[in-house]
Amino acid sequence: TNGTCYVAETLEQLLGKHPELNGAELTQDLDVMDTWFSSWLWPIEVFKGITQPGNRDINYYYPTSVLVTGQDIIFFWVARMIMAGMEYKQERPFHDVYFTGMVRDKQGRKMSKSLGNSPDLLDLIDRFGADAVRFGIMISSPAGNDLLFDESSCEQGRNFNNKVWNALKLVKNWEARLGTEEPAMEHFAVDWFRQRLNEVKAEIEVLYKDFRLSEALKKIYSLIWDDFCSWYLEWAKPGFEMPVNPGIYQHTVRFFTELMQLLHPFMPFITEEIYHLLDDRQEDLVITQFETVAAPDTNILQQGELLKSVITTLRDARVKNNIKSKEPVKLFIVSDNADAYSEIQDILVKQVNINGISHVNESVANTISIVHGTDKFYIETESVIDNTAQIAELRKELDYLNGFLVSVEKKLGNEKFVANAKPEVIALEQQKRADALAKMKAIEDSLASLG
Template structure:
């Protein structure tokens, strides 16, 4: 028997770091390939090296850790593989900001020195979030930690690029792309966030050449008209059919442009005539391809009007918008301006409004890759949880456009394309060629751009396991078991991993995609720096412990749905920790007092059989819920079982036996208490790893050194006792009814009362053997069992349950005269308060001149006093009827 008892109170700050060090030192997180056992693998959604732990990370990693700890206890070889993402745009922004503090730009340093600084920054700050994940209790195999720009992942990126290029699935060309003027790089469609904004619709007249006519177009971006190369109308629009093939004069620029017909035009929007600006609108770009129109780019990479903008050259795009509108007005060509709400694309990193421009970039052909990825989900090889997110996936994949993968940055995977400076040949190879494949020149230069961060992240499930090498890890752990991620990156990451896995591994990357929502504040708002409503998980852990935070994040959580964060819930879950701790301390203290290390089972009484049966049902339910990814439901059932059934009911039901003079009965109670405690700790461990481990370490004769490597509980069908559950439920129902009566009548626990139970013969023995429980839990001074109601006082207070009628003599519960006296005093006080507040509210001056909040407060007081008065009058009426 351990001599050291649990401390009087649970202090997570004294436990959690120590426990985590112990797990690390003993290598419990490490996964070893074992072909005789089934693997379970999750690759962590790699957090950015620029990031710090936020509530989204805390939720995501808590869910993963629950699944991993559960499967580990079930005997799977579990690999939870950690790693971080180099985050090209975000990291480069950080480095550039740091250089600006020194009065430098990246061009001042040059590429090589800039990258040296970037790696230095990564070493200094890049590991912060991984250390923070340890504070959360994440049981990651740190021996396998990866980084998207480590040697292995970088080799995988080059291999994939080369393979796709040689297969004709990667190409370079001039196309319309999303450009961020602040980050100065291209963005994929998935990296553009559309937000509804208040804007304007300008109606502009374009004169028709050699005519008095004009054609009116409507646009939200007048500054782009300088790059117009046509006006388009719908071919079936009667209003404009006579103008098709004629020439319009582009205002301000006085450039002749054709009027063309194209079904792309929406006749109902604006005027039904559309300006075509191929260099600054993706739809217009497609129209230009169909009609052989030229492209005229008028906005540069900084969001400034360029040399093609004439007199507006050098002007910011928004300044130019105002100036052009004014000039059109002065020329009499601005017909009108209307207010309009419309969606505007923003850079997902910096929030700058994106500028569509034509640029020479690298692209991935998506149609051939998307088709097998769509098929894999449709055939059920990959399942989304919840299933409704498959529709979002299909919608994006079935309408997918080619993916722009080049970024005008220095931090990242440099594109493995090499250009001959003499003949212009392009070569894509795994390393720089010695000479040009066409002319033999050695004057070669590598492409300056880097790949989109998501290009390397798309390879994460297999690049982290050693691909392109055929490693043991890759053969054993791929495909991985489940991906846990938020719904906001289904496009960014999930879809790309699926088509990448199928293309390069010939197999799906994971079997399940568990989608979770986002953590909002208590008012339902998204947490953000701008609102200042973000909550630091580390501060929550510091104050309440990791287990209380984890329980808060998983309780009530359902796949795919957002949740709100309430401090009150964290406090309640801290109280749950204390409840569990006190229960364990009580049990261990009694074991020590009785000098029993391993109590024998002995003869089990009804409460013992009941709690063991209920425990086995909880094992089944929790395991079933976890199999269905219903983590929130699973932990709620556990919470209710531990708090309500085990702590509030069974421990109290066990005390009469524990305190009896019968040593066998004491030992039997200790057996049940320790059996259920140890087994329930196992069920709770994936959700609350620290407190369960600390209690486990104090259990005598524990199964193994750490709870995290103990076996997951299995249902013992022989211990499920439906009869015991029915009988104990009947007794508990009766006790609850007595408690309810006492609570309604405000009877203090110190005032004991006689309890008369009228039951039929079938239940007489059950209630007779349970009298000690009524005395302890229902504060009964005496328990009398009867077969009928003969001799029961007429004024006895009564209640009815399914198996018993309950009566309690009124005089045992209440001193009628004293209670009536108290109630009359309370009634008089309430009458005074009501008179005061009604006087205020009937005073016109007060209602009209006092601040609205003060008036409202008085109205709330009146409602409260009226409610209290109704209850007092009801109680007085009930007492009067009892006295008769």
């Protein structure tokens, strides 16, 4: 009657403990089972494993794979579920437990109603979209660590949504421009992206097994934004107003589909939509099976890295020397590995607006000289060439390499380091020294040719 709570299994037991309550008006609480106690049975009784033991659902779903929860309730819930499972099923209820971090604001404070720093999720979804909010939370959640939530991560997710949607619009535009010719022979862009996809799939599989979900999302994000949108689609697209080869289009649709499958666990809504817009499909993406991961071809991947690096280097050279992108140039290459350029030559010509590539053994006069690793490029242009800027750039690079070489030589000259370091570490430092010397020789040759 006075609002005091008493705990006992029966009324008789209560009155035995508290005889002063005889004749008092007592009301039994309608919720008589302790919250955490009832939660012990959750892995079992959601499938009626206590009330209907041995039924089909409990036999199929128990034990489950993973429990996702917070570290603050290990004792209250996780440990007790394990105890109940061992008592009633003689088996633990789950194989792994994944502990999420605490959600904090960007100042590192725990989110709470009293501080007023907890965002309204429905408002975030209205402003950025559900997929973008999911992305923003997951990209900020390194495994096991606290989550420092910032709305800018949701904005990044929205931008990513837009990037993926614009890629779809480009590919659907290709569908409207399909040519009537036979599917092309294998295109380097197709070969490269297939291997890049295999490489990232293998990496993601390891990350999933280790529950490093944020890192997996970052891998997928980079694969789609950088490798697929920025490189593959640019390499594979036809020339201006040219028809699209059916074979390249089919490969592109398949790649896009596999990318949506990888992204689906993190951003389910846009990926499901795109999956059905890419092709007429009856089955939903959410229930499709991942394909077996194939081993990537490292040679093709290395050629792809070479192509990206050369394109970037030559585009930078155009900008630094005020050569308009519309102006075609001739390219001369000095390289001990000329064959490495054979597979990537067609794409290189298109991407940098080159009207001829020649392999030579010595410097070419009246050209712009560029050092790329141990290779040298010479750009012939109708524009006026200012050697002053080239010389300054090459000397700056030479100064950097001189400093780098000094640090490597110092390390290799340290007897204690050489005596204690692993052989592979010493070999790596020796390779750094050899690479630096080769690059310095190439730069010095270029400076000599420029006078």
